[in-house]
Amino acid sequence: MRLEDLTVVVPTKDEAGNIGPFLDSLDDRVALVVVDASTDDTREIIRRRRPERTTIIEDAGTIPEARQIGLERAETxxxxFTDADMSFGDDYWRExxxxxVSQQVGAVQGAKLSADDDYKTYYKLFSFGIRAMAWLTIPAGSGSNMIHRRRALLDAGGFDPALTxxxxxxxxxxxxxAGWRVIYAKGLKVYERDHRRLEQGRFRKTVHGWIRPLMLFTGLGDDRVRESSWGYWNDEEAEDRGG
Structure with missing residues (x-):
């Protein structure tokens, strides 16, 4: 795979404290599309630290809308797709x-681990779960580390704007x-530096991450999933991203 054929898309909102380590972990050869809703100096930091192969789009929409904008803007x-509180592993780009991959592969899921000792075991189990589900051909990856063939995701309808x-x-x-293969590549590792969701409770985060997708996949109560994030975003965060 060629790094020149890859675009990184990241939604941002007041990430001045996170964006530096994120940018430091990027390879210079990949394109970067930032969809930003910041009121702090996130955009200025990005422009200063990564002036080349970088596109910044100002938009205050929801996370799905931001990801869709990035998907449509990408040319590779x-x-x-990832988040600003991640750092890519040292071997990520070599991996x-x-x-x-075959021409039938439409998406690649990677591992999500902890950048420090906090919740290290949780994230290892989380990534093992993604791998185990991949053996069963069931996608279970994270938006912090998923790579889509652009044509495959566009053909499948892109991101659902009704989901927060x-x-x-x-x-x-x-x-x-849509008929594409979705695989798991364990060598593609990102490291989480912000554990706010897990600080709300590991059990709550786990249930949230499995029950809601199951309802979406089966169509049982999917309207309830689309009308609310079930507390994943608090009111202030939802307002920040326009959700």
Missing amino acids: EWVL WEALK ANEDIYALWSVRK
């Missing part, structure tokens, strides 16, 4: 270059339902 064959959470796994599932 592959689009990597991508070494990866070989779980739009990532639903996009993977949509690609799978």
Whole structure:
């Protein structure tokens, strides 16, 4: 795989404290599309630290809307979706270059681990769960580390703007339902530096991440999933992203 064929898409909102380490972990050869709703100096930091191969789009929409904007703006064959509080592993870009996929692969899921000792075991189990589900051909990846063949995701309808959470796994599932293969590549590792969701409770986060997608996949109560994030975003965060 070629790094020149990859665009990284990241939604941002007041990420001045996170964006530096994120940018430091990027390879200079990949394109970057930032869909930003910041009121702080996030955009200025990005312009200063990564002036080349970077596009910044100002938009205050929801996360799914921001991801869709990035998908449509990207011009490469592959689009990597992630978050600003992630850092890519030291070997991430070499692992991508070494990866070989068939023309039937529409998306690649990677691992999500902890950047420090906090919740290290949780994230290892989380990534093992993604891998195990991939053996069963069931997408279960994270929007912090998923790579879509651009054509596959567009053909599958892109991101559902009605979802304020779980739009990532639903996009993977949509690609799978459209007839593409969705695989897992354990060498593609990102590291979480902000554990706010888990600080609300690991059990709550786990249930939220499995029950809602199951309802979306089966169609049982999917209207309830689309009308609310079930507390994943608090009121202030939802307002910040226009959700």
